Structures are given as structure tokens and as C-alpha cells.
Amino acid sequence: GENVEQHPSTLSVQEGDSAVIKCTYSDSASNYFPWYKQELGKGPQLIIDIRSNVGEKKDQRIAVTLNKTAKHFSLHITETQPEDSAVYFCAGGSQGNLIFGKGTKLSVKP
Amino acid sequence: DGGITQSPKYLFRKEGQNVTLSCEQNLNHDAMYWYRQDPGQGLRLIYYSQIVNDFQKGDIAEGYSVSREKKESFPLTVTSAQKNPTAFYLCASSIQGAISTNEQFFGPGTRLTVL
Numbered sequence: 259g260e261n262v263e264q265h266p267s268t269l270s271v272q273e274g275d276s277a278v279i280k281c282t283y284s285d286s287a288s289n290y291f292p293w294y295k296q297e298l299g300k301g302p303q304l305i306i307d308i309r310s311n312v313g314e315k316k317d318q319r320i321a322v323t324l325n326k327t328a329k330h331f332s333l334h335i336t337e338t339q340p341e342d343s344a345v346y347f348c349a350g351g352s353q354g355n356l357i358f359g360k361g362t363k364l365s366v367k368p
Numbered sequence: 369d370g371g372i373t374q375s376p377k378y379l380f381r382k383e384g385q386n387v388t389l390s391c392e393q394n395l396n397h398d399a400m401y402w403y404r405q406d407p408g409q410g411l412r413l414i415y416y417s418q419i420v421n422d423f424q425k426g427d428i429a430e431g432y433s434v435s436r437e438k439k440e441s442f443p444l445t446v447t448s449a450q451k452n453p454t455a456f457y458l459c460a461s462s463i464q465g466a467i468s469t470n471e472q473f474f475g476p477g478t479r480l481t482v483l
Contacts, residue, residue, distance in 0.1 A: 264410075267408075289469065290469035290470070292471060292472075294474075299477070299479075300476055300477065301374075301458055301460075301474035301475050301476050301477050302411075302458070302474045303474070304471050304472075304473075307471060347410060347411065351469040352469055353469065354399060354416075354418060354462070354464070354469055355401075355413065355416065355426075355469070356469065356472060357413075358403075358410045358411040358412075359410055360408060360409060360410040361408075361410050
């Protein structure tokens with residue numbers, strides 16, 4: 259079955275710097291890769307997603323890149339702000355189900 | 369407002385008691401999911417349902433049971449057979465379950481503590 263590895267588990271950056279979180283997946287059949295942001299005590303919320311027919315997608319300060327050959331995808335956050343501090347999860351899936359990475363706790367220091 | 373709701377937000381139970389967690393959605397989604405979240409473990413799939421009156425075991429189904437009698441509702445029962453039930457439980461739904469993979473919308477979660 260699918261396995262999704264996420265790195266790093268914790269990431270601390272200064273406000274204004276960029277943050278990058280990386281994930282790898284094992285199942286070549288996976289075709290959908292969402293990224294979720296989870297604030298303390300709340301449910302995860304989708305921030306960006308990408309399908310396997312696209313190599314890159316951008317939404318304001320957030321971008322995701324996908325390398326199907328290497329089976330890895332990354333989340334890029336530019337000009338980080340304190341409100342970006344949260345836990346971020348990547349996921350990969352096909353045929354309806356998603357397998358989640360273990361999460362990255364991002365801290366943005368003012 | 370359209371969305372997915374879970375109740376209660378906090379739940380306390382004594383060891384050995386069964387407990388049912390509620391999940392309701394008014395998004396007209398076909399698929400619904402239950403995840404368990406433990407610190408440092410990410411989200412692990414307990415059960416999922418791609419259509420009414422049908423559901424499948426996920427990766428950690430032992431000690432749990434579900435039903436899907438209505439499209440809007442997917443309650444999860446944590447039974448006394450679940451050895452370590454204290455966790456944060458998340459319910460999610462998506463438009464289509466089997467045909468393609470789509471965004472899953474999550475509820476606010478229920479934190480279950482077994483004393």
C-alpha cells in the first residue's frame with residue numbers, strides 16, 4: 259500500500275523567511291496530493307493541492323511542486339508570517355483514500 | 369452554512385464503556401471517513417464509507433464500529449475492545465469516494481479521554 263514520508267518533523271523560521279516541507283510517496287498510482295494546515299485543537303484545513311498531471315501550482319504565498327519520477331512533492335511558503343505557525347500535513351492518494359504524512363510543526367518567530 | 373460537524377468536542381468515559389462519536393455533514397458528499405490522531409502519528413484511517421449502507425475497514429479498525437444509514441451521518445462507536453482509545457478523532461467527507469480522489473473536508477474533531 260501507499261506510504262507517505264514527511265520531513266522535517268519540526269521547522270522554525272524567522273518571520274519573512276521561506277519555509278519548505280518535503281514529502282515522498284511510494285505508490286506510483288497515487289494521483290492526488292493535498293496539503294493541510296492544522297491549528298491546535300482544530301480539524302485540518304486544505305491549503306493547496308496538486309494532481310499528477312501538473313508539476314507546480316501556486317496560490318499567493320503558497321506553492322506546491324510535484325516530481326512524479328522521483329515520487330516526491332514539496333510545499334513552499336514564502337514571506338512567512340506568525341499566523342502561518344501550525345502543523346502541516348501532506349497526503350497522497352488514489353481511488354478515494356488518502357494516506358497522510360506524520361506532520362511538520364512550523365513555528366514562525368516574529 | 370454548509371459543513372461537517374462533530375459532537376461533542378470533549379468526551380470523557382470510564383474504561384470498559386462503549387462510546388459513540390457523532391459526525392454529520394450537509395455538503396451532500398458521498399464519502400465519509402474517520403481518522404484517529406495521536407501526537408506525532410499523523411492521521412490514521414479507522415473506517416470509511418463511499419456510499420450509504422456500505423463501509424470498509426481502514427488501517428486501524430480493531431475495537432471500532434460504524435454505521436452509514438443516512439448520507440449525512442457516519443457515527444463511530446469506540447468499543448471496550450479498543451485497547452488505547454484516548455485520542456483526537458476526526459471525521460471527514462468528500463464528494464466522491466471511489467471514482468477519483470478529492471479534497472476531504474474535516475470536522476473540528478472530538479477529543480476522547482478514557483479514565
